[in-house]
Amino acid sequence: MENVYILQPVLSDDYAVLHEEAVALIESAGAAYAGTLYAKIREINPATFIGEGKLAELNELLRGLDVTVLFNGELSPSQTVNLSEGLEGKKVIDRTTLILDIFALRAESSEGKLQVELAQLRYLYPRLKGKGGALSRLGGGIGTRGPGETQLETDRRHIRSRIRALEEKLDRTEQRRDLLTKRRKKDGVRTIALVGYTNTGKSTLLNVLTGADVFVKDALFATLDPTSRRLEIDGMEFLLVDTVGFLQDLPHHLIDAFRSTLESALHCDLALVVCDASGASETQYRTTMQTLEDLGFSAPILLVMNKIDKLADGAGLPRDAVCISAKTGAGLDTLRKKIFEMLRDRFVEAELFFPYAQSAKYGALRPLISERAIEYADDGMRVRAVIPIEHAEKFRSYIVR
Template identity: 45%
Template sequence: MEQARELAALSRLIGRQIALLIDRQGRIELLIVGEPGRIVIPELPRARGASGRLRGLRLLHTHLNDTLLDQEDLMDMLTSRLDSFSVLSVSEWGEPLLHQQAHLSPVVKENQELYQVHPAEHWEKASVNHTEQVLALENELSRVYTEAQSLQANTKDAVVGSKNMGRAVLVSVSNQTRDEQASSLAELEELAKTAGVVVVGTLTQRVPVVNPKFIMGKGKLMELEVLALRTHASLIIFDSELTATQQRNLANLSERKILDRTQLILSIFAQRASSKAGKLQVELAQLKYTLPRLTGGNKSFDRLAGGIGGKGPGETQLETDRRRIRERISKVNTDLKQLRNQRALARDRRSKGLIPVVSLVGYTNAGKSTLLNVLTRSDVLAENKLFATLDPTTRRLRFPHERELILSDTVGFIRSLPKELKEAFQATLEELESSDLLIHVVDTSHPEYEMQMKSVEKILAEMELNDKNSLLVFNKCDKLDEETLGILKNQYPKAVFISALNSFGLLELNKAILENLHWEHWLKQTQGNMVSTDETRSDLDEEYLKELLNNSHSEYRIQ
């Protein structure tokens, strides 16, 4: 009682709000002096771990008018993960008036608030057992978390060893339709699983204009923080590219790691890059992404290069970091240029050998690597994951009668491909420029295969490859019923319909490849070089194609 009187009197005397941060033993950890209309909670020590997800601190502060808890107070409570938040209103004479308290609601049902705000009451009647209240709250949070873990463990999509991986909440904020948001978010979830992340929750918000400061409104930010708190999420992944300002502001509001779609894709590429070229290209993309997002977070290193004997105050640590990144970008670009020159020489040698080059292109996880394996009897990594193939793989496919071609598997495309990746992987995708035929592989079983086709066509157009000789191949047709397959065949009469996994339609595919390559043209150029005249044949009868399919094999890999 006396403490409340002293706090109210002191607050009125100095004309400012005063706040106390109190631990669970009732000890005052921190005293904060604010402004007449608000207080600013400073950066607090890291929150407690999994055994107690709240911070272990409650806050009591004064209001110099008759207002009680407002939206800003509740936002502070959620973002700081406080046990509870209380307000004590102060009269013009410095006397305490009303007391009001709020705490997190552990389970949100439909139309229920994220927090529970208790009715205001006279300060002398306020009696809250804070210890019992916070223990009950954390027990309920623990129960909800345990149920979520159990449900996840029983689903077929549960990730093996997930306890050692990051747990993430996925967020979509855009002006797209709900169906478009749901589709994009589903793809983000597949990307997260590919990166080894366990998805524990999703949040969507449709807005006419994205908030330039926080990407979303305060209400949704509170909902996001509560969702992450309940699910023990250590990551929050946004299904869009965040600006440097948005990422910094979000990081200041939450102790969780903030990622965007671009960072997630870069992370997958970094995990899967194995060749020198792949590693350099990923590093270049990461450096270009990081450079504009550098901030001077550590002021203790400012003016590091200055001092006695210097030519001025020196450069800040931020300037030093930027300079080092630019230098590294220049070095990586030089190394990639050398690799491009080497590949250009290899392409020249292949063109002089008069061997046609066929490249597989398509949306990620369309089945390109599986098709390469089937046609060339190879064992290239083929997984049901996005970006299973990162480094380009090339095989020489030899047919009967000394016919051969070079078949190349390339990295899969994806919608909203980060510009950093487009630029960095230009060296890899340059292989497509020298191709005599592009085979566009489409996953017909995907509910949005048409969107995926348009995304691939858009990227090819941006690379000025849309006029290239191409063949449309619909894969995974074994997953379609006869009626749907018939409709597709009528809609795309020039396409080839196959199932690489079941070797269905491969005879027709080989025939289409030879027809699109204008094989007779290659035969005329290679006569007297690698085949004799009497062995040359241009007919495409069924027996010959069966022989081609049964006897074709992979001779060796071309770097």
């Protein structure tokens, strides 16, 4: 297992949270945390980010050790190379590279893999300029994941054309998905998206609500590919969509790479913003809302505070939130009720009557509604159903009540 030593710049008050996350990121990447050196930054050294004295101190500390150095921030290409040179050639990676590594590890769908590769190449591309021998040190993050080194040694033109090919391929996938989203809209299925900070329990919640078996792990970015499952509440059918988790300082081009997959989830009728009530839920909430805003999101949201089983009491939790434990099941009934209430004004409940002569007509309209009860009378079918508001017009002549 690879050992990773953290070089933590101290620039603002939130460095402790960022540091804690870096340790979790290292473990999520399957590597081992080997220690930390904090570097107070008064002025950023353009060549190496940290000061010369700090770099010398770090070099002394790590002399003879087989470690990779994680700079817990973003480095320019030349800073990466200069730091590596100041550390006797040790591999130096930054936070983005590490996150991309985890993404590469987790991507399962072919689209997810294409998106990760695209993000990796886009990150590397400007970093390859005229770097010659230093190039291999920039390539890849932990282990040999990511675009392999041989691939990186091919020239920039090759990478440029690979980027273009990936973009085109993803465009095509996106068009196909748009079509699916449209069809779903037409079918009147309401979509509910699970969004929020990584590791807050979104996938666990999807599993308990729908009986699915989605991968859950105490790790950052356990989910990469959006997964959707049927969710039934009170006879009404919804589609519940799980999404990639967010993280503060998640680099923008990373979000860009996942924009298309996220967008399909964000075209939802309701978003459940899941926070970990036992963690830094304010940061989680702020980051999530900021990211959603960046993505141009506008659907209604419902705040869900998860993991309340880890709290002694509910003091201090936001009053407008639904408090639950996906683990013990506490609060799930309230959550279902609340979801239903928020989406209810988008439906009408009605009693319909279709004479038997019109049963073919009913057969055609039936997929648009949620049937509650059906009764076969002498003269025709009496149906009690919930109809999405946008389809109500089509049923007008059949509505009895």
